[in-house]
Amino acid sequence: MKYIEEFQDPELAQRLLDDIRATVTRPWALMEVCGGQTHTIIRHGIDQLLPDEVELIHGPGCPVCVTPLEVIDKALEIASRPEVVFCSFGDMLRVPGTDRDLFRVRAEGGDVRVVYSPLDALRLAQQNPDREVVFFGIGFETTAPPNAMTVYQARKSGIRNFSMLVSHVRVPPAIEAIMRSPDCRVQGFLAAGHVCSVMGVGEYPELAEKHRVPIVVTGFEPLDILEGVRRAVRQLEAGTHTVENAYPRAVRPEGNPAAQAMLADVFEVTDRSWRGIGVIPDSGWRLSGRYREFDAEQRFAVGGIQTREPAACRAGEVLQGLLKPHECEAFGTICTPRTPLGATMVSSEGACAAYYLYRRLELPQARVNAAAAGEASPVV
Amino acid sequence: MCLAVPGRVLRIEERDGTKMADVDFGGVIKEVCLEYLPDLEVGEYAIVHVGFALQRLDEESARRTLELFAGLGILQEEFGDPWEAAVAMGRTAGGAETGVEEVRR
Ligand code: SF4
Numbered sequence: 071m072k073y074i075e076e077f078q079d080p081e082l083a084q085r086l087l088d089d090i091r092a093t094v095t096r097p098w099a100l101m102e103v104c105g106g107q108t109h110t111i112i113r114h115g116i117d118q119l120l121p122d123e124v125e126l127i128h129g130p131g132c133p134v135c136v137t138p139l140e141v142i143d144k145a146l147e148i149a150s151r152p153e154v155v156f157c158s159f160g161d162m163l164r165v166p167g168t169d170r171d172l173f174r175v176r177a178e179g180g181d182v183r184v185v186y187s188p189l190d191a192l193r194l195a196q197q198n199p200d201r202e203v204v205f206f207g208i209g210f211e212t213t214a215p216p217n218a219m220t221v222y223q224a225r226k227s228g229i230r231n232f233s234m235l236v237s238h239v240r241v242p243p244a245i246e247a248i249m250r251s252p253d254c255r256v257q258g259f260l261a262a263g264h265v266c267s268v269m270g271v272g273e274y275p276e277l278a279e280k281h282r283v284p285i286v287v288t289g290f291e292p293l294d295i296l297e298g299v300r301r302a303v304r305q306l307e308a309g310t311h312t313v314e315n316a317y318p319r320a321v322r323p324e325g326n327p328a329a330q331a332m333l334a335d336v337f338e339v340t341d342r343s344w345r346g347i348g349v350i351p352d353s354g355w356r357l358s359g360r361y362r363e364f365d366a367e368q369r370f371a372v373g374g375i376q377t378r379e380p381a382a383c384r385a386g387e388v389l390q391g392l393l394k395p396h397e398c399e400a401f402g403t404i405c406t407p408r409t410p411l412g413a414t415m416v417s418s419e420g421a422c423a424a425y426y427l428y429r430r431l432e433l434p435q436a437r438v439n440a441a442a443a444g445e446a447s448p449v450v
Numbered sequence: 451m452c453l454a455v456p457g458r459v460l461r462i463e464e465r466d467g468t469k470m471a472d473v474d475f476g477g478v479i480k481e482v483c484l485e486y487l488p489d490l491e492v493g494e495y496a497i498v499h500v501g502f503a504l505q506r507l508d509e510e511s512a513r514r515t516l517e518l519f520a521g522l523g524i525l526q527e528e529f530g531d532p533w534e535a536a537v538a539m540g541r542t543a544g545g546a547e548t549g550v551e552e553v554r555r
Binding site: 078106113159186187188189190212213215216219223226227264267268290291319320321322326328329332418 | 529
């Protein structure tokens with residue numbers, strides 16, 4: 071119990087753990103969908119506090135990690151143009167494209183800015199009418215409404231020097247794809263709380279029924295995760311598979327209807343390729359016809375992109391829960407946050423970054439020595 | 451990136467036809483769009499993601515979350531200078547020169 075004192079309410083944490091221990095009778099594999107939850111789990115050692123029977127498999131819910139390499143390369147190309155002010159959330163800065171990242175583009179003279187909100191990018195467009203302001207619109211259902219509102223306002227205010235490079239992704243089709251995979255070991259899901267704050271829980275009963283898996287809407291704090299696990303394990307032991315909301319303080323069953331209406335207006339569902347995973351049908355959003363003129367891909371015809379992933383990177387398997395980050399040969403040796411081979415090593419929600427930040431010291435000594443040797447040779 | 455932080459509404463006003471508010475996140479004040487929660491009132495709490503209020507939150511749980519986030523340095527990560535954060539991330543790799551600092555300007 072080396073971490074439990076660090077919980078906000080250690081007594082409650084202990085009670086939840088005791089309940090899980092008293093309930094569980096055989097092995098179960100649960101997937102936490104969201105990378106933010108993965109970070110909480112690894113940071114607080116929740117996977118190590120849980121009884122051995124309960125395994126947490128880390129899911130693909132890191133928008134930075136799953137943004138396709140081709141889109142990253144397009145972003146780098148657009149950001150390099152002299153007339154462009156390229157705006158992004160901070161997480162994207164160090165995501166490796168085929169041969170550079172946004173940090174490098176900025177060093178080479180590109181005007182790359184980090185914004186807190188997409189509305190900041192729109193304001194930049196208003197203030198700089200002679201520049202083309204492009205916003206990198208990525209994210210799950212939580213981030214899509216802010217980005218949708220920004221495009222809506224650009225159109226309403228007739229701001230023509232603004233556009234968005236859109237690569238939005240949706241959670242339910244990803245759950246569907248994971249359950250269909252022949253290698254799937256997942257028996258229950260902790261669904262991402264803030265996605266459900268927007269979308270509600272209506273998309274999940276069908277998935278739970280069809281695949282006979284419990285789905286528990288779960289928050290991001292250590293106690294939230296324990297409660298989500300507790301409820302999922304109870305269902306698995308009882309042989310039920312319903313949708314439960316373990317995060318009612320931030321999730322209403324209907325979600326946020328105003329945000330959903332905006333999404334339906336500004337975006338339309340499309341097939342989307344996920345980095346390292348491949349195309350998942352209906353798993354993305356792109357700008358709908360009414361807003362197509364704000365699509366940066368159309369405005370800046372970026373073609374002829376040849377993408378190349380480092381052969382050693384196994385982020386695709388990590389994102390599908392088939393491999394734990396430290397099982398990747400490159401982890402902590404040639405791949406570190408300083409020399410990342412995959413986006414999962416630099417995103418604040420990436421599983422490889424979580425293991426590196428909180429678990430690196432648990433690597434076997436042989437690996438650490440190899441890492442020291444690896445430092446000497448430059449890594450591309 | 452999907453992090454949403456609870457904040458308390460300090461002031462509400464229309465700006466360019468959009469409902470905006472000043473919101474307090476444990477001492478950091480940010481401008482937040484209220485279009486998705488138009489009936490939110492001064493003094494109430496909401497979870498805020500990239501400058502948008504997305505769902506109401508009761509005061510008790512909002513305070514607890516803010517306390518936890520402050521203790522873990524998460525507020526600093528969310529509202530600090532992102533360029534600094536990227537440099538710091540390079541530094542966690544343990545090297546003296548990060549290769550990131552050089553390209554800052
Ligand atoms: S440790 Fe690095 S190389 Fe291995 S999967 Fe993660 S990002 Fe890719």
